[in-house]
Amino acid sequence: MKIAVAKGDGIGPEIMDAVLNIFKANQVPLEYVIVDMGKWVFDKGFSNGMTPESQQVIEELGILFKGPMETPKGKGVKSINVTARKTWNTYANKRVFQSLHGVDTVFSKAGIPIDITIVRENIEDTYGGIEHMPTHDVALSRRFITRPGSLQVIRYAFEMAKKNGARRVTCGHKANIMKLTDGLFLECFQEVAKEYPELKSDDVIVDDLAMKLVVRPEEFDVVVLTNLQGDIISDLCAGLVGGLGFAPSANIGDHISIFEAVHGTAPDIAGKNIANPTALLLSGIAMLRHLGYMQNAAVIENALLYTLEQGVHTGDFGDKSIPGKNTTEFAQAIINNFGKIPEHGAKPVIPNAHVTPTLFKMDQNQMMVSDDSKDEQEYIVGVDMFIESSEQPEIIAKKCKRHGGVKFNLINISNRGTQVWPTGSVYTNLVNQYNARFESIDGSPLVQQDIIGLYVSLSGNFKIGSFELLNVMNGKKAYSLAQGQ
Ligand code: NAI
Numbered sequence: 322m323k324i325a326v327a328k329g330d331g332i333g334p335e336i337m338d339a340v341l342n343i344f345k346a347n348q349v350p351l352e353y354v355i356v357d358m359g360k361w362v363f364d365k366g367f368s369n370g371m372t373p374e375s376q377q378v379i380e381e382l383g384i385l386f387k388g389p390m391e392t393p394k395g396k397g398v399k400s401i402n403v404t405a406r407k408t409w410n411t412y413a414n415k416r417v418f419q420s421l422h423g424v425d426t427v428f429s430k431a432g433i434p435i436d437i438t439i440v441r442e443n444i445e446d447t448y449g450g451i452e453h454m455p456t457h458d459v460a461l462s463r464r465f466i467t468r469p470g471s472l473q474v475i476r477y478a479f480e481m482a483k484k485n486g487a488r489r490v491t492c493g494h495k496a497n498i499m500k501l502t503d504g505l506f507l508e509c510f511q512e513v514a515k516e517y518p519e520l521k522s523d524d525v526i527v528d529d530l531a532m533k534l535v536v537r538p539e540e541f542d543v544v545v546l547t548n549l550q551g552d553i554i555s556d557l558c559a560g561l562v563g564g565l566g567f568a569p570s571a572n573i574g575d576h577i578s579i580f581e582a583v584h585g586t587a588p589d590i591a592g593k594n595i596a597n598p599t600a601l602l603l604s605g606i607a608m609l610r611h612l613g614y615m616q617n618a619a620v621i622e623n624a625l626l627y628t629l630e631q632g633v634h635t636g637d638f639g640d641k642s643i644p645g646k647n648t649t650e651f652a653q654a655i656i657n658n659f660g661k662i663p664e665h666g667a668k669p670v671i672p673n674a675h676v677t678p679t680l681f682k683m684d685q686n687q688m689m690v691s692d693d694s695k696d697e698q699e700y701i702v703g704v705d706m707f708i709e710s711s712e713q714p715e716i717i718a719k720k721c722k723r724h725g726g727v728k729f730n731l732i733n734i735s736n737r738g739t740q741v742w743p744t745g746s747v748y749t750n751l752v753n754q755y756n757a758r759f760e761s762i763d764g765s766p767l768v769q770q771d772i773i774g775l776y777v778s779l780s781g782n783f784k785i786g787s788f789e790l791l792n793v794m795n796g797k798k799a800y801s802l803a804q805g806q
Contacts, residue, residue, distance in 0.1 A: 325379045327358040329388025331586025332596035337388045339598040339652035340605050346656040349617045359390040370401030385579045389586045411572035413477040414441040416555050422665045423629030424563040438543045440478040441551025445470045448548045455786025456709045459754040466502040469689035471509040478545040479517045492524040493546040569603035580608040594647045597635040613676030619668040624655045626663035701767045703760035703791035708783035711753045714742035721757045724778040729759040735803035
């Protein structure tokens with residue numbers, strides 16, 4: 322089988338060569354097609370960090386094994402790592418955090434074993450990077466949480482949990498505050514959980530989750546989260562097992578999957594052959610299992626665990642009284658230990674399963690629509706107008722009311738999400754962007770032309786940065802109330 326390999330920047334080529342040498346020594350039946358991605362590709366003028374040929378090869382082969390890559394700063398280009406995950410819809414980011422013997426942490430010293438899998442949604446949330454500055458003082462980010470996107474990643478988490486015999490699937494969220502966005506994610510979780518009655522499922526508010534993961538990590542098994550919260554909680558879990566040097570990552574999609582280490586290019590140690598290849602090796606092992614090379618994966622992982630148990634280490638971890646190995650020597654030590662079984666956490670050596678990834682040629686983009694959306698009764702009942710002003714709420718209200726006409730009532734005015742009119746507190750600090758909420762006078766449905774009419778009228782008094790329709794879906798308000806409304 323052929324896979325695409327991008328060695329990456331900084332320590333990328335050193336650790337990738339070390340891992341590929343381990344694979345070759347284990348006779349992993351893979352052929353590597355090296356593709357051009359990363360900093361030097363940006364520097365050559367390819368604004369998405371990869372050449373069109375590389376994109377074509379990756380789309381044809383379906384698997385990308387990649388080293389860390391640097392995104393040039395200050396050039397306005399977007400991260401190649403995020404672009405790759407989003408372009409190819411690798412919607413689930415799976416990171417496995419396990420205690421490794423030989424890697425001392427407060428938990429290993431206390432005899433508390435850790436085995437947590439974080440599944441992070443990988444495409445949506447604030448990672449759309451859709452940001453605007455409607456006024457000089459205000460920056461806004463759009464947070465996308467979608468039903469099909471959430472169902473896709475949550476279903477992956479449950480399927481993976483079932484396949485691996487997991488005990489519990491937990492949803493981390495902040496639905497108590499972000500009632501519509503995180504609320505939708507939680508609703509999808511509860512919906513999918515019903516399809517897996519054999520698995521224990523529960524949900525925990527993300528701040529409480531952060532505390533519980535530190536205090537009682539052994540109680541968690543599979544945790545599924547939205548993108549940003551998942552990003553933060555993953556790094557917290559990396560800390561529990563000894564740091565980013567031991568954190569592998571698999572970006573799973575239906576067509577293309579990307580395997581990489583969580584850490585970056587480590588420019589401070591690049592070119593010295595001293596980097597720790599463990600995280601990339603663990604990612605590579607996950608890739609081998611994904612492709613059905615179970616036996617190769619188990620032999621290599623057992624050799625790695627055995628090597629760590631022997632106290633062999635690179636300079637960034639381990640017993641400082643034992644001299645550290647360089648990257649090449651560390652990889653060779655693992656190769657020398659093929660066939661050895663670690664005392665702790667030995668992986669069962671089962672025959673290769675020869676899974677072939679589903680590669681289907683796509684000639685157009687796929688539209689994801691959730692099944693129940695077609696039956697939805699939906700109509701517009703109002704609009705939030707985001708206007709720029711440095712005046713006091715009373716004055717703004719007076720001006721806004723003049724534009725309501727026969728169709729709209731000014732319901733309230735809020736600033737940074739807190740209501741400041743008709744009631745509020747003089748102690749609420751203001752910025753120069755307000756949200757003036759208008760609703761239909763008699764609750765009857767509005768049409769887009771009504772909204773545009775209001776926009777045009779209101780623009781005589783204010784600069785309107787943007788507006789959002791207030792929709793009612795299946796009888797329920799599909800918008801949040803302002804704090805204090
Ligand atoms: P980093 O992870 O590269 O380095 C943080 C610290 O950890 C450094 O002291 C480094 O020496 C050490 N370190 C990281 N990996 C190591 C390894 N395998 N062995 C030994 N020590 C290791 O994070 P930083 O410095 O924030 O980012 C550097 C560059 O990497 C940036 O350009 C960033 O954009 C990029 N990056 C790329 C990622 C990817 O390709 N997925 C992920 C994170 C950062």
